[in-house]
Amino acid sequence: MPNVSFVSPTRNSPWGTYLSQIDAVEPYLGHLGRWVETLRRPKRCLIVDIPIELDNGTIAHFEGYRVQHSLTRGPGKGGVRYHPDVTLEEVMALSGWMTIKNAAVNLPYGGAKGGIRVDPKQLSEKELEKLTRRYTSEIGIIIGPTQDIPAPDVNTNGKIMAWMMDTYSMNVGATATGVVTGKPIELGGSLGRVAATGRGVFVVGREAMRRLNQPLEGARIAVQGFGNVGSIAAKLFVANGAKLVAVQDHTGTIQNDSGMDIADLLDHVAKTGGVGGFKGADKIDNENFWDVKSDVLIPAALEGQITAERAKRIHTKLVLEGANGPTTPDGEDVLADRGIVVVPDVIANAGGVTVSYFEWVQDFSSFFWTEDEINLRLDKIMIGAFKHIWETAEQHKIKLRTAAFTVACTRVLQAREERGLYP
Secondary structure, eight states, rough: OOOOSSSOOOOSSHHHHHHHHHHHGGGGGGGGGGGGGGGGSSSSEEEEEEEEOOSSSOOEEEEEEEOOOOOOSSSSEEEEEETTTHHHHHHHHHHHHHHHHHHTTOOOOOOOEEEEEGGGGSSHHHHHHHHHHHHHHHHTTBBBBBTEEEEEEOOOHHHHHHHHHHHHHHHTSSSGGGGGGOOOGGTOOOHHHHHHHHHHHHHHHHHHHHHHHHOOOOOOOEEEEEEEEHHHHHHHHTTTTTTEEEEEEEEEEOOTOOOHHHHHHHHHHHHHSSSSOOOOOOEEOOGGGGBBSSSSEEOSSSSSSOOOOHHOOOBBBEEOOOSSSSOOOOOHHHHTTOOEEEEEEHTTTHHHHHHHHHHHHHHHTTOOOOOOHHHHHHHHHHHHHHHHHHHHHHHHHEEEEEEEHHHHHHHHHHHHHHHHHOO
């Protein structure tokens, strides 16, 4: 039957991109294909009004979302982003990708995502706290340690998770550290969580380069987005012999063919808030970032960055998707035609949710692991998951993204079939 939705996506919009990825994997699902329509429909979408009193005494209203795409394999899991361009369609797509991501690395979670349409830079810290607490109260009817566990995402962090945890705990009358992950260490957070997503990008990238016979020593790395994910991935690549030749963030684009001093760059970003103005590289036009020659390109900003037109200009061997949905379907078709391998987001950036899972487990047991233990467990899960996806791609002669979706969708739909329908 045709897909019916309350949004009207285009092929390259976030939800349209997700739907096209489900379409691509359907031929490989066998008898489980009879359940595939459940992947095209979010289980639950909550839209909430968030009124707060601003510092000047006026009342402002913001629109918030929490989408639970699937709860078949466990509680919902996915971040909360604060951004002026957040839409229901975007959050739906992100929740769908979380379902796939969690199943691809075999975590006992479904997929969920949240967001508020707001520019957090326009709010004071007190206003941001009010916004967070009211949003948490509004979505409190569907979240919980065994129901749906939010986490940081774009423009959210450990402090915001602490406010969410405290608000939820006050409302239920008991401290519930497991309601969110990505918390401060003092409130039940996990060591290694901050660096986990970037570390996962590096580990998966290293494994892909091995299989492509691509040397890590001297490899040219280009990174779009130099926040938590892009900067950590870049730092680990450089520490293992690669050189960082181009970086782009919201403050501009810089290039140095000889490689940048990563310590100096990180220090500059910490002091100024972005890569713009870094003296160890040349400033170039933002759009020219896509013309830089590299061996590994890491899009770690927002979705929809690698369009068909940009894909025609990219000079790289390997794309590691640090962000969620950075490559449009049309863009990926162009990259495939040009022989450029794409390691999809649902495995490349799954390190963050994997350590969030570790945090959740530690909160339940009140027993915490060392950072070395965290990293060893993370590396083992990421390497094993990537190996399975690579072998699936070789078996069916399909792209890595289709292979990742095949592995993940099979797990989700097997669980759906075994649970049956109620009532």
